Amino acid sequence: MFRTALEVQKGSIKISLQSKLVSIGSCFAQVMGDKLNYNKVKVLNNPFGTTFNPVSLRTLVINALEGTYDLSYVLNNEVWYAYELHSSHSSTQLDLLQTNVQKVFDDTRKALVDADILMITLGSAFVYQHIENKLVVNNCHKMPSSLFTKELLKPEEVIKNLMLLISTLRISNPKVKIIFTVSPVRHTKDTLPFNTISKSTLLLAVYEICRNYDFCEYFPAYELLMDDLRDYRFYDEDLIHPNKLAENYIWQKFSTAYFDSNLLSFTTKWDQLQKSLTHRPFHTKTSSYKNHLLKILNDLTALQTEFDVDVNKELLDLKDRLINS
Numbered sequence: 338m339f340r341t342a343l344e345v346q347k348g349s350i351k352i353s354l355q356s357k358l359v360s361i362g363s364c365f366a367q368v369m370g371d372k373l374n375y376n377k378v379k380v381l382n383n384p385f386g387t388t389f390n391p392v393s394l395r396t397l398v399i400n401a402l403e404g405t406y407d408l409s410y411v412l413n414n415e416v417w418y419a420y421e422l423h424s425s426h427s428s429t430q431l432d433l434l435q436t437n438v439q440k441v442f443d444d445t446r447k448a449l450v451d452a453d454i455l456m457i458t459l460g461s462a463f464v465y466q467h468i469e470n471k472l473v474v475n476n477c478h479k480m481p482s483s484l485f486t487k488e489l490l491k492p493e494e495v496i497k498n499l500m501l502l503i504s505t506l507r508i509s510n511p512k513v514k515i516i517f518t519v520s521p522v523r524h525t526k527d528t529l530p531f532n533t534i535s536k537s538t539l540l541l542a543v544y545e546i547c548r549n550y551d552f553c554e555y556f557p558a559y560e561l562l563m564d565d566l567r568d569y570r571f572y573d574e575d576l577i578h579p580n581k582l583a584e585n586y587i588w589q590k591f592s593t594a595y596f597d598s599n600l601l602s603f604t605t606k607w608d609q610l611q612k613s614l615t616h617r618p619f620h621t622k623t624s625s626y627k628n629h630l631l632k633i634l635n636d637l638t639a640l641q642t643e644f645d646v647d648v649n650k651e652l653l654d655l656k657d658r659l660i661n662s
Contacts, residue, residue, distance in 0.1 A: 386423020
């Protein structure tokens with residue numbers, strides 16, 4: 338009554354417990370990947386770290402597929418970074434960083450070639466280009482702003498980069514399907530008017546991509562926060578990022594749209610079991626608590642048998658708790 342609910346249509350792409358996914362893009366890609374991991378879906382989650390712009394995403398995916406790791410390294414405050422990667426990929430030793438980077442690209446190539454679904458979350462149509470080497474950087478790593486120029490991509494430029502990414506990927510993996518989303522996180526440093534222009538540019542580009550490729554779909558995470566929830570009580574304290582309540586609402590819409598019936602059934606039972614698993618009473622040396630753990634153990638074993646899912650980590654934890662109860 339007091340909001341405009343957005344009804345998300347069922348997607349033609351289906352995610353199952355057997356699906357293999359890769360999630361890349363903005364920090365919202367990390368959120369979605371974490372939730373997939375939590376629900377026992379196989380996913381390589383944001384291997385390059387947070388990546389906002391489509392030029393960097395295209396470069397990283399193609400480099401991974403082609404096995405090229407000739408990155409631009411920079412030393413800042415005694416720490417080495419790569420302009421092409423997020424600052425989470427860093428080290429005080431250049432050779433160690435290069436070794437880690439090669440593993441990231443090797444692992445990503447293997448995952449992309451084997452993936453059933455690639456999830457791409459676009460964050461911004463703004464790019465920062467290094468003036469000297471003309472490289473569009475993924476992250477400036479707190480280097481002086483005078484080293485870069487800032488530019489807003491045109492919709493056709495975003496489309497071109499996404500099409501290059503898609504065509505290269507489909508050569509290596511013809512079966513892969515792609516779910517696009519635009520991050521609902523607002524880039525207030527761009528100013529709110531330019532953030533709107535940036536998001537609109539991404540939305541226009543994704544619309545054209547999905548209109549022309551039947552293996553690509555768009556999930557409206559951006560619209561769910563901005564138009565459906567549309568209230569600051571669904572934001573974190575920074576008033577920029579969605580809070581847990583909003584993330585869970587968007588996730589529920591996503592799972593309803595893309596999960597097959599078996600995975601939906603599993604997630605319902607898994608969520609209930611997780612609540613029992615995380616319950617820690619004040620007194621753990623009681624017979625009632627031991628019986629509680631035994632019941633969870635039986636339920637977990639039954640779940641493993643029913644859905645053929647790996648819950649060995651949880652089983653080991655439960656057995657340890659039983660020994661110590």
